[in-house]
Amino acid sequence: MGFLHHTFSDIYTRQDNWLTKTDVRIKLLYIVLLLTINLWSQNIFVSLLFLPVSFLLLLLIKIPIMAMLRSMLLPVSFAILILFIKGLHEGEKEWLSFSFVGYKVILKEEGLRSGLHTCSKVLGGISIVIIFSFTTSISQLCAGLKWFRLPNTIIELLSFIYRYVFILLDEASTMWTAQKSRLGHASWKKVIKSFGTLAGMLIIRAFERAERTNEAMQVRGYEGGGILTINLPPWRKQEYASVLGLALILPILIYIGSMQIW
Amino acid sequence: MGFFVLGRGQLRRVIIIFSIVFVFLLFTSQHAIYAMHITEGILPPRWVFTWFAVSMPFVGIGIYHIKRKKKIVPSYLPLVGMLGAAVFVFSCFPIPVIALNGMTTSHPCGTGMSAVLLGPFVSVVVAAIALLIQALFLAHGGLTTLGGNIFSMGILGSFSGYFAFKIAQRCRLSLFWCGFLAGMISDLFTYLGTSIELGLLVINKGGSFFKATAEIFAVFMMTSQGILCIVEGVVVGLALLFIYKRKPSILLHLGVIKNDTKPIRA
Structure with a gap:
């Protein structure tokens, strides 16, 4: 039962580094917009770009690589399941066929192509989410959501x-x-x-x-009203600079994501 | 035009390796098979919006229920929070998969239990929060797939479990069997919901929705989840029976039972 304590990624949020210190509102803005781009991208490149960037950033703030891989294990296994489902059901052109316990398995080219596109989105999406989860505590998240x-x-x-x-x-x-x-x-x-x-x-x-x-x-005086009293400070120069950075990165990512290259 | 940069033979090898890895993950993981939530990035944009649009009204009604009850009974919020936490912990129980001779473990949904204790709408809110925590801090499920997961686990799981419990009570079944049906049916509907959501992905791409849904559901049921549904049903039934024996006031307070319910021994 104790395994969950180690599985929860917020044990790293107490570390002192620039990502944990970054304002939660900025992180939420980034995560929502990047996930949207990941969702809409027409090729695998934008999604796959998020993976090394995310790993690099997390390695820079000394998150153990095994913790990152552990977080990715289940989504990746699910992505492989989807690859097979799509390969089996989508498209016409046969790419590979074999017999498995009396059942004829036919993998189709269009389905596998679409499945790999989905796999890249899974990797991209999870890469974005783990950056947030490894650097944001629940109290910060609540304050940001408020x-x-x-x-x-x-x-x-x-x-x-x-x-x-x-x-x-x-x-x-x-x-x-x-x-x-x-x-x-x-x-x-x-x-x-x-x-x-x-x-x-x-x-x-x-x-x-x-x-x-x-x-x-x-x-302590509770009468059924709100229990959260955390209020975030007004934005400083760093927050405005981060939003400006996001505004500069977004058009480039949208442009690359809209290219029908693969 | 080639489908990959890799050659055909190389790709075949990659796929074989991927299948071996997948089968390995599915059958030999020593921790858990978390198969009931759709992971980040799987759903295309139109399904992301569709499932959010379907789920949000239920979450909204659940919030309204909690707010209304909180005004009348100030202790309601801590109660929902605490029971929500208990159900979350319950859903983390590593139940051994008997069909695979205990080689691996799976985990219950918990929505049947929460729907019986808190009602279906509040249970949807609790499931939505549990899914958000799992997506953010356990990389289990996802943020863009949150709507889809709320639909399958929160809405289908809670409502099916709740109505199964109520119908069983109407049929004057004992508390154990009412709990058993709630736990088992909510689990079955959760997997059915996930299978439908995944099956819908092949629509408009030349695939058969019914065939895909049936195959995914069959895979869930045959690997570990079929037995798990029964096990979750038994555990929910035994848990309700235990509470009834030790602290029946809790079940009376939550409106789960009336004084005339007749429990039997498991």
């Missing part, structure tokens, strides 16, 4: 859920270890029964904790 006028309820719930996920994860982990050490995982039947008990206990603990948290919040 600035962009996202509903307060969503932001408050996001901060609540994120804060208590780790506490409940620790509790679940302790119970999991206790079950395991008392032969609660000795057979499939026992494993499933132990999971049921664990899930039930987790809900009970969450309910009790919610009551305690509410009491604590009321003591």
Whole structure:
């Protein structure tokens, strides 16, 4: 159960570097616009450009390469699945055919071409997202989303859920270890029964904790209004320069992305 | 014109290597198969907008429900947040895939459980937040595919689970079986939703939507998720039964049961 603590990429957001110090609003602007370009690009080059740039930037701020690869593993496996689905279903021109357990598999050229285009978009998109996730904490994200006028309820719930996920994860982990050490995982039947008990206990603990948290919040003056008080400072020269940089990069990326080269 | 810079023979080798890597990832990962969320970059722009347009009204209604309830009961927000966190942790349980003799693990959706405890609209909001956290901090799912994932996991998962639970209650089934049906059906519908979204990608490109959807759904069911649906159903049923035995006031408070519900032993 403890693996999630290591999998969450925000453990690197506490590092002191120029990317973690960059204003969250700028990062959100970049991520949204670059993801849009990645989505609309007509060729693989723009999307594939994001991959080395992202890796380079993350290596510069000393993010372990294994952490980056771990983040990319699942999206890449999904992308390969899509490559096969498209190769099997799209187009007419046969490129490769073989028999697999009595089922004739025909991979088509148009489908594989389209599948590879999708794979490049997956790599590009994930490269953009991991830069954001490795350098932005949840409190920064909430402050940024608040600035962009996202509903307060969503932001408050996001901060609540994120804060208590780790506490409940620790509790679940302790119970999991206790079950395991008392032969609660000795057979499939026992494993499933132990999971049921664990899930039930987790809900009970969450309910009790919610009551305690509410009491604590009321003591501090909470009456059902907003709970977030973080306000971002006005933009400085650096932020304006970053927006200007984005305005300069965007037309170039849009131009390259619109070329029908591949 | 050649399809690649690589020659035909080289490309064939690349594809064979890719298949081996994929099969390896699918069957031997020691952590988890996270197959239920569509990853970043998979959906083309028109489907990105379509799924966002479909999902946002449900999220909006969910927010309205939470806001209205928060005004009447100030403790509602911490309650939803805490139960949302618990369901998130529940959805991270590494359940061994029995069909593959425990070689790998998968994870439950959790939306069936959250829909039963919080109601379908609030469950959609909780699922949307969980998906956002997963997309940003676990690279699982994506931001452009968030709408599609909310549709499959949040909307289809929550509503199917909720209605399965309510129908089972109407049929006077015991609490375990009500929970079992909610967990299993929400899982099945989540995978069906993902399969439909992926199947729709082959439309207008000479492919058959129904064939693609059926094949994707069959792959999900045959690899690990078919058994997982049943396991999630059993776990949700046992969890509700456990809560009922230890703290029935929680289920009464959340409106999950009335006093006349008859539980049976698993």
